Amino acid sequence: MKNHLRQWKQIQSAILEQRVPQSMLLVGSLPCALTDFVVQLAPLFFCKQQTHEPCSDCIDCRMLAERIHPEVKWLKPEKNNASIAIDSIRELINSIDITPQRSSYRLIIIEAADRMSTASANALLKSLEEPAKHNIFILIAQQLSTVLPTVLSRCQVIPFSLPEEPYSNNLLLLGEQYPIGSEQSLIVQQAEPILNGLIALLEKREHPCILALKWKQFSLEAVLWFFYLVYSQLQLMHINKEVTLGPATSQLVRLRALLNPILIFKQIDKINFFLKKIHQNINSTLALEDLLFAVMPDEEFRF
Ligand SMILES: [Zn+2]
16 A cells, blocks of 8 residues: 555554444545555455455455455445445445454445435435434545535544655656556557557647547546646746656657647636536537637637
8 A cells, every 4th residue: 555654554553452433434536546445444344354454365355356255345336426325325224233244344445435415315314413322424526515424524524635655756656646457557558559559649640530539538537637737747848948857758758849738728718618528419520529629729620
């Protein structure tokens, strides 16, 4: 567990000393990093080897890795930006009454706790107030301010700030903060070919529509996230004049020479515009083409 070592140790020693808080609220701006943290943390509660670190080999560790452990209840909203349905909370409450069969703990993980409706939170509240000894609640939230105070008061808050070091070099390293296989992690792995495409466009060797078509293998949200990082990174490189280490270094250096800061700010504005509209069924091909035409060096390709 190289990231969030402090939080990891805090919870680990609480488990070893059998004083685990019954409700924890993990708060951090990157929910994916938090869920990843919880995935890696869960074996501490269940590993049969009872060693300092989870063994990854016992039946419990393996069931956890396959996400089929019977004593882990994981609730997440059905869609991005939605909140957890009250019916799911009610179903959960009914299912956690009985004593766990396999181990002394049951983990109940609830994502997007800061977007829970008042009704859902109230339904959950009784379980948080009088938790059965074996039930450990782990709530995940992006911001503290929108967690209902009644819920908040029942939880031990564990804050997660962004780790400082990795990204001081290259913002694309943020991809490593996301779970393996997530869209963010996958798109950062493709950083070099994607940026080579952008370079080809700027050097008039590629057409915006062809490039937009290639990028359609990723969701629009992932592409916008990725380019937000790329353009922010390029602005940093314009200011610091430093050559950074990390993914796609040579492509970034080339792009810094090809794109001026004013154009980059305009791209960031466009990305923000599309991000705001992302849940309104925007046409992703048109959005990508719009972004790409806007960086074209001259009118040659325009219709
Ligand atoms: Zn194990």
